[in-house]
Amino acid sequence: MKVTVDQDRCVASGQCVTAAMAVFDQRDEDGVVVLLDPNPSAELAEDVRNAAALCPVMAIMVEE
């Protein structure tokens, strides 16, 4: 699985961090998404798909 994020689109909701804390974080200053792990392991895959679905601005792209 390959994950990319669009920091320009991000509205800093943090929904992705709630869904998959090992893969996403937020910048302290403005809350914009930080991708911790662009190639998450299989056991994180469902959490990452969930994070992409929950993102309110569709700023997370997942390639299986």
Place this chain on the structure above:
Amino acid sequence: MLVVGASVGGLTTAESLRRRGFTGRLTLLDAEPRQPYDRPPLSKQVLAGVWPPERVPLRQPETLSALDAEFLLGDPAAGLDVAERTVHTVGGRVLTADVVVVATGLRPRTLPGQAGLAGVHVLRTLDDAMALRADLLRCARLVVVGDGVLGAEIAASARGMGVEVTMVGPQPAPLTSRFGPLVAGVLAELHTERGVDLRPGAAVTGLTERHGRVTGVCLEGGEVLPADVVVVALGGEPVTDWLAHSGLDVDDGLICDSRCRAAEGIYAVGDVARWHHEALGVAVRWENRTNAVEQAVAVAGDILGDDQPYTPVSYFWTDQFDARIHVHGETSPTAEVSIVEGDVAERRFVAAHRRDGGVIGVVGWNMPKQARLRRRELVGASVLVGGKS
């Protein structure tokens, strides 16, 4: 499966069903003739002209095709037979399914005398946003009727376009009922600094017109606010008129149990759903995009047998001028509010709302991460989905 409403709640329900392995027939019906699109940008980027309307579709055409669902667009639902799980449409279609998901959203409230009057707008659909923008580009004075999230966002976007803006509403400051007086006061300051003429505590009694075009907004006491364009942002009513003869319980939304189920095989998702929130112990109806998505995921899970109560933490955000405001949990104008992080003077802070000493909600002002981290402090966080993180 039949999903009535193909906005973000309906679409996410369909996608979640497929993601969870549902391979049967899937149909989405919607009153609007457009492919699913996103609403939050309408009052912000689209109205301001920062985004072209081509940027608002929720999915690329190839993603929608891959969903393997039938989209019946431009045909509003007209009735529901609960026992047969059959939906009748205005266009004469008769659609029967094993499960019907109601995701018909809201219809904006209007003022008496508004219908047919040029220059008066609501903002719910992409067409609404484009029509309002076109009018704002050639007008000088806008009056926003309504002091909630949508009204305040429209006021901010219109000021950015150089339009003179007056915002009128019943509250002492915009969004007081959501934010409480302290944070709403900061918001009022921000709007005033940026040139919005706020008319708090005012009741609108009607509109004035000449030759079929609006010329002003009448306030109780006789004052008339001159206007070339008026936006009515007084909230919306759940679209449930088509359920009137269904026998389902409708009371400011379609009444559902803790699984978002209105009857056997009938579910509701998004703005239209009033469900029993087990962790909060009350029936709630939430009008925000995040809930539409989370509820859709939960309903798809329940349809496929999860049987879990839907107990989310409420969350929404709003962007106005340079303020990005995030709200987690339940806020209340009567809650005890204190600043727990940052500094109001720097316009970067987190405010906690407390009731009986316990934190029920947090409002972050340009501090998104810090606000989110305080979700774990919410009363009952351990039983709220997403409360722990």
